Amino acid sequence: MSIQFFKYQGAGNDFILIDNRGLSFKDTDNKIVHKLCDRRFGIGGDGFMLLQNHPDFDFEMRYFNADGNPGSMCGNGGRCIVAFAKHLGIIDSETNFLAVDGPHYAKISDEGNWVDLQMIDIDTISKDGEAYVLNTGSPHYVAQMQGLESYDVYHNGKEIRNNETYRSEGINVNFVEDQGDHLFVRTFERGVEDETYACGTGVTAVALSMAYRKGQTGHVETPVKVLGGNLNIKFDYDGSRFTQVFLCGPAEKVFEGKISI
Ligand SMILES: N[C@H](CCC[C@H](N)C(=O)O)C(=O)O
Known part of the structure; x- marks a missing residue:
């Protein structure tokens, strides 16, 4: 099977992105994700993301680390998936999307290459x-x-x-x-x-x-x-x-x- 992918980077943190609104990418095999992220045997990336539909949000971000395992929240990945959503025409200048740590608000420049991403509130250090x-x-x-x-x-x-x-x-x-x-x-x-x-x-x-x-x-x-x-x-x-x-x-x-x- 052949899949369409997009490669993004945010301050040099680089990611493979897949438009998975049609759920064509089955992510059960983490070995595939690991191989796609490999810089010699695959595309290369620090992480891998699926953009998916969600009934209550503009989209859902599903993030995997380069080792193929589901990761926790990725801030630069979050900014890149917002740029990707704009590129796909899913959002305009603002968005509310869902990630593994909950809902996120973000705004994006008209050119689509600068993203302000809201992160979770913190009260414990x-x-x-x-x-x-x-x-x-x-x-x-x-x-x-x-x-x-x-x-x-x-x-x-x-x-x-x-x-x-x-x-x-x-x-x-x-x-x-x-x-x-x-x-x-x-x-x-x-x-x-x-x-x-x-x-x-x-x-x-x-x-x-x-x-x-x-x-x-x-x-x-x-x-x-x-x-x-x-x-x-x-x-x-x-x-x-x-x-x-x-x-x-x-x-x-x-x-x-x-x-x-
Ligand atoms: N590069 C990411 C962090 C990925 C999270 C991952 N390394 C983990 O702990 O699961 C960021 O921009 O926030």
């Missing part, structure tokens, strides 16, 4: 030593450091992700360096089991953790630089709860094609 641990739709570990440019994110991230605390469920490991007018973030992603060029729920977790650490309340905007570009996180913080959390950034179609599965 815990600590693991000096690091912050929180769930922004996906679980994240946030460690502050200096010298991130030359840091070994792969080996250190992998070690934390596989330590006794996190081994079974896994966690996404973010390293952050404050560079003055912006934060610089690098992430080791669970499910990809490698460093990616950007992680949307990750930079969101980082921005919230830094505000929590500083007790920075009110409306906060945090520009973040990642390996694949720039993202902006906006939210309101009243000292106990983060609301109106928006992950803002680029989402672009790279190519499309057909592949036999």
Whole structure:
């Protein structure tokens, strides 16, 4: 069987997208997803998404990590699927869609390549030593450091992700360096089991953790630089709860094609 696919990227976090409104793609075989995401034997991608119809929403986002297993929420994937929905003519400038962590509101630029995606509200941040641990739709570990440019994110991230605390469920490991007018973030992603060029729920977790650490309340905007570009996180913080959390950034179609599965 041959399927039509679309390849998108958001700040270098790249995804395979399938219009599955006709339910032609049966996702029971995770090996197929894993192979499609392989950069040598498939199309290549950090994740794989099915856009499906839903009776109460514009569409439903079903996300899989590159290892073929269903993932938790993917922020950059969410922004890319909104751009895809606009490309397909399902939405115009705003949308309400359903993802694994619940409903999401998003707005998209007229050109269709810049998406502001609302993330879930957060009221729980815990600590693991000096690091912050929180769930922004996906679980994240946030460690502050200096010298991130030359840091070994792969080996250190992998070690934390596989330590006794996190081994079974896994966690996404973010390293952050404050560079003055912006934060610089690098992430080791669970499910990809490698460093990616950007992680949307990750930079969101980082921005919230830094505000929590500083007790920075009110409306906060945090520009973040990642390996694949720039993202902006906006939210309101009243000292106990983060609301109106928006992950803002680029989402672009790279190519499309057909592949036999
Ligand atoms: N790249 C994603 C995170 C994918 C989530 C996945 N790695 C997991 O923990 O299941 C993002 O932009 O938020």
